[in-house]
Amino acid sequence: MDTTIPALPQSAPLYKEVKRHVMAALASGEWKPGAAIPAERRLSERYGTSIGTVRKAIDELCAENILIRQQGRGTFVASHNRDRMLFYFFHVVPADGPKAYPDVEFLAFTRGKADRVVAERLALEPGDAVVRFRNRLRLAGTPIMVDDITLAAARFAGLTERQLRTRPSTLYNLYQYSFGISVVRTRERLRAVAADGDIAALLDLAAGTPLLQIRRIACGYHDEPVEYRVSHVSTANHEYYAEIGT
Amino acid sequence: MDTTIPALPQSAPLYKEVKRHVMAALASGEWKPGAAIPAERRLSERYGTSIGTVRKAIDELCAENILIRQQGRGTFVASHNRDRMLFYFFHVVPADGPKAYPDVEFLAFTRGKADRVVAERLALEPGDAVVRFRNRLRLAGTPIMVDDITLAAARFAGLTERQLRTRPSTLYNLYQYSFGISVVRTRERLRAVAADGDIAALLDLAAGTPLLQIRRIACGYHDEPVEYRVSHVSTANHEYYAEIGT
DNA sequence: CCCAATTTGTTCGTATGTATA
DNA sequence: TTATACATACGAACAAATTGG
Numbered sequence: 001m002d003t004t005i006p007a008l009p010q011s012a013p014l015y016k017e018v019k020r021h022v023m024a025a026l027a028s029g030e031w032k033p034g035a036a037i038p039a040e041r042r043l044s045e046r047y048g049t050s051i052g053t054v055r056k057a058i059d060e061l062c063a064e065n066i067l068i069r070q071q072g073r074g075t076f077v078a079s080h081n082r083d084r085m086l087f088y089f090f091h092v093v094p095a096d097g098p099k100a101y102p103d104v105e106f107l108a109f110t111r112g113k114a115d116r117v118v119a120e121r122l123a124l125e126p127g128d129a130v131v132r133f134r135n136r137l138r139l140a141g142t143p144i145m146v147d148d149i150t151l152a153a154a155r156f157a158g159l160t161e162r163q164l165r166t167r168p169s170t171l172y173n174l175y176q177y178s179f180g181i182s183v184v185r186t187r188e189r190l191r192a193v194a195a196d197g198d199i200a201a202l203l204d205l206a207a208g209t210p211l212l213q214i215r216r217i218a219c220g221y222h223d224e225p226v227e228y229r230v231s232h233v234s235t236a237n238h239e240y241y242a243e244i245g246t
Numbered sequence: 247m248d249t250t251i252p253a254l255p256q257s258a259p260l261y262k263e264v265k266r267h268v269m270a271a272l273a274s275g276e277w278k279p280g281a282a283i284p285a286e287r288r289l290s291e292r293y294g295t296s297i298g299t300v301r302k303a304i305d306e307l308c309a310e311n312i313l314i315r316q317q318g319r320g321t322f323v324a325s326h327n328r329d330r331m332l333f334y335f336f337h338v339v340p341a342d343g344p345k346a347y348p349d350v351e352f353l354a355f356t357r358g359k360a361d362r363v364v365a366e367r368l369a370l371e372p373g374d375a376v377v378r379f380r381n382r383l384r385l386a387g388t389p390i391m392v393d394d395i396t397l398a399a400a401r402f403a404g405l406t407e408r409q410l411r412t413r414p415s416t417l418y419n420l421y422q423y424s425f426g427i428s429v430v431r432t433r434e435r436l437r438a439v440a441a442d443g444d445i446a447a448l449l450d451l452a453a454g455t456p457l458l459q460i461r462r463i464a465c466g467y468h469d470e471p472v473e474y475r476v477s478h479v480s481t482a483n484h485e486y487y488a489e490i491g492t
Numbered sequence: 493c494c495c496a497a498t499t500t501g502t503t504c505g506t507a508t509g510t511a512t513a
Numbered sequence: 514t515t516a517t518a519c520a521t522a523c524g525a526a527c528a529a530a531t532t533g534g
Contacts, residue, residue, distance in 0.1 A: 011510095013521060039499060050523045055500090063309065065491055071500045072530030089490065095435075185491035189341075191481035192438035192456035210438035210456035235437035242488055244335065245311055245431035257529095259502060285518055296504045301519090317519045318511030 018047050018057035026066065026077060027221045029180050033079035037067070040075070066184050066221070080172035080183065089172070089186060092145060092233055093241045102137035102145070107202075109133045109161040111153065121217055121228045122152050129153035133164055136202055143203050144238050150228045155181065172218075181226055185219040190240065195232065203234045212240060264293050264303035272312065272323060273467040275426050279325035283313065286321070312430050312467070326418035326429065335418070335432060335464075338391060338479055339487045348383035348391070353448075355379045355407040357399065367463055367474045368398050375399035379410055382448055389449050390484050396474045401427065418464075427472055431465040436486065441478065449480045458486060 022037070031037045038046070043054045058075060061067040065088065068076045078084065082101055093099050110132050119126040130150050137145040149171070151159070156179050167174045175181040193213045200207040211232045218227040233240065268283070277283045286304070290297045304321060307313040311334060314322045324330065328347055339345050356378050365372040376396050383391040395417070397405070402425050413420045421427040439459045446453040457478045464473040479486065 015521075036499095041499085052524080053522060056521085069500065070530085072498080072532080074499060074531095091488075185489070188488045188490070190436060190458060190486040190488070192458040192479075193481075194456050210440050212436060212438040212458070233438075235439075240436040242337075242434045242436070243431070244434070261502075282518095287518080298505080299503060302502085315519065316512085318513080318517080320512095320518060 014049055015053045015056040015060075018043075018049060018054055019060055021047060022057060022061060023066070023221050026182070031077050033077045033176050033182065036074035036076050064184065078182075078184075080170055080176050082170055085170040085172060089183070091188075091240050091242060092139075092238050094139065095237050095239050100139055102139050103141075105136040105138070106165045107134040107136055107146075109164065114150075114152075118150050118228060122150065122225045124152055131156065131159060133161075139238065142237070143234070145231055145233045146199050146202050148230045151226075155179070155226065175226065182220055183218040183226055184221055185223065187217050187219070189215045191215075193232070199232050203232070205234060209234070211235070214240070260295055261299045261302040261306075264289075264295060264300055265306055267293060268303060268307060269312070269467050272428070277323050279323045279422050279428065282320035282322050310430065324428075324430075326416055326422050328416055331416040331418060335429070337434075337486050337488060338385075338484050340385065341483050341485050346385055348385050349387075351382045351384070352411045353380040353382055353392075355410065360396075360398075364396055364474060368396065368471045370398055377402065377405060379407075385484065388483070389480070391477055391479045392445050392448050394476045397472075401425070401472065421472065428466055429464040429472055430467055431469065433463045433465070435461045437461075439478070445478050449478070451480060455480070457481070460486070 022043075025031055025037075037043070040051050040054050040058070043058075044051045047054065058067055058069070062069055062075075066078055068078050070076065086099060086101060090102070092102075112130055112132060114122065114124045114126055114128045114130045116126050118124070118130060119128065122130070124130075129152075131153050132148065132150050135147045135149070136143055137147065153159070156175075159179070163174065163178065164171075172183045175183060191213045192210050195203070195205055195207055195209045195211045197207045199211070200209060203209075203211075205211075212235050214229075214231040214233065216227075216229040216231070217225050218229065220226050268289075271277055271283075283289070284292065286297050286300050289300045289304075293300065304313055304315070308315055308321075312324055314324050316322065332345060332347060336348070338348075358376055358378060360368065360370045360372055360374045360376045362372050364370070364376060365374065368376070370376075375398075377399050378394065378396050381393045381395070382389055383393065399405070402421075405425070409420065409424065410417075418429045421429060437459045438456050441449070441451055441453055441455045441457045443453045445457070446455060449455075449457075451457075458481050460475075460477040460479065462473075462475040462477065463471050464475065466472050
C-alpha cells in the first residue's frame with residue numbers, strides 16, 4: 001500500500017504536516033478502522049507540536065469524514081458500516097417515505113482485462129487484470145438498481161467470488177477490512193439513458209424506459225481510484241438526492 | 247425579512263451564539279453581499295468574546311460558503327457572481343471538455359397561484375400568488391437544459407418580467423441584490439424521465455428521449471425555501487457531476 | 493450512586509507570520 | 514514603509530462526556 005507522504009511546499013503550515021502524517025498512519029494500517037487513534041495529547045508529543053496544532057489537523061480530517069471525534073471517548077477511524085454507506089455514499093431515496101437499507105443480490109462475477117475507458121478511470125494500463133461483478137438492489141422488495149462494479153485485480157489480491165457473495169456487511173466494509181482499502185471520497189457523473197434489454201429485465205421494466213445512470217469513481221486516502229461503478233436506477237418511485245451547502 | 251435569531255439550547259457554546267448573531271446581521275442586510283464584515287478584533291469587542299471564539303464562528307460560516315476570508319484583506323459576504331454559480335450551484339458539465347458558462351434565453355413568464363405541491367415546496371399555502379418563468383440554457387450554442395422556476399410573489403415584491411429578462415448577472419445575483427434574498431443552500435432530487443413534446447422541441451430532441459430531471463429547492467440563511475426549480479437536461483453530451491467527501 | 497481518570501470541547505490570552513492596501 | 518487583517522502556533526484553564534472502579 002502507498003504510505004508515502006505527498007510532498008508539500010517548504011513553508012507548509014505545521015498542522016498540514018501533521019495532517020499528512022496522520023493520513024499516512026491511516027493508509028499504512030497503523031490505526032485500524034473503527035479503532036481509536038492516540039489522544040490529542042499523545043499525538044502532540046509524537047509530532048512535537050502543541051495540542052492546538054494537532055486539533056486543527058484532526059478538525060480537517062473530521063470535516064472530511066475520515067476521522068470521527070467523540071467527546072469523552074476519543075477520536076476514531078471512520079469505518080464502513082451500513083449507516084455510513086446509507087447516509088454518506090448511497091444517494092437513492094424513495095420519492096416518499098423514509099430512507100432504507102437496500103437488499104443486495106449478487107448476480108455475476110467475471111475476470112477480465114481493462115479496456116481503455118476503465119484503465120483511465122482506475123489509473124491502470126489497458127490490459128491490466130480486473131474483476132467485474134454485478135449486483136441488483138431492492139428497496140421494499142422492488143428491484144430499483146443494478147450495479148456493475150470493476151476493481152483492479154492487483155489492488156484486491158486474492159479477492160474471490162465467494163467473498164463478494166457472502167460478505168456480511170457493505171462492499172466498502174469488505175474493501176476496508178479484508179484489503180486495507182478505505183474509500184473516503186467519490187465522484188459521480190449522472191445521465192439519463194434508455195434501459196437496454198438486459199438491465200430492463202433485471203428491473204422488471206420495458207426496454208427503453210428512462211433510467212438514471214450513475215458512473216462513480218471511489219477514491220482512497222490519497223485520492224487514488226479504488227473502484228469504478230456504473231449504476232442504473234429506476235426512478236419511477238425513487239430519486240437521487242443531493243444537498244449542496246450544508 | 248426574517249432577522250430573528252433561532253433559539254438555541256441554554257448551554258449553547260458561545261461561538262454558536264456568535265454565529266447566529268452574524269447570520270442575523272447577514273439576513274437583515276446589515277452587511278451586504280460582496281462587502282467586508284467588521285474585522286475579527288472588532289467583532290470580538292462587539293460580542294464581548296475572545297478573538298478565537300469569533301474565529302471559530304466564522305470558520306463555520308466559511309465552511310458553509312456563506313463568508314469568504316482573505317488573508318490581509320478581510321472577511322467578505324459571499325455574493326452570487328457567475329463564478330459562484332458555475333462552481334457551486336451549477337452541476338451540469340460537458341462529458342468531455344472544460345466547464346463553461348451557459349447562455350440563458352428567457353422564454354416565458356406567468357403569474358399564478360401555488361398548487362399543493364408548489365405550496366409545500368415553498369412553504370406557502372395553496373393558492374398563494376407565485377410567479378413562474380422558463381429559461382433555456384445553451385452550452386457552446388447547443389440547447390441542453392430547460393429551467394422552470396417558481397417563486398413566491400410575496401417574497402419577491404415588485405418583481406417584473408423585465409427584471410428577469412434584462413438581468414445583468416445570474417438569477418441568484420438578482421435575488422440577492424434586488425430583493426435581499428441570499429441562496430446559501432440547495433437540495434436537489436434527480437430522476438430520469440421521458441421528454442414531453444414541449445421540452446423535447448426546445449432541446450431539438452425527439453419526444454420520449456430520456457432526460458435528466460432535477461427538482462431543486464433553493465434555501466436562504468435560515469433554511470427558508472426561496473425558489474423551486476425543475477430542470478430538464480439533455481445528457482447526450484453533458485452530465486450532472488457530484489463530489490462526495492471533498 | 494458517586495468518584496476519579498481520561499478525552500474531547502470550549503474559551504481565553506498572547507505572539508508571530510503573511511498577505512494586502 | 515506602515516498599518517491592517519487574517520493565519521498559524523503556543524499555552525493554560527475549565528467544561529462536558531465517557532468509562533471503569
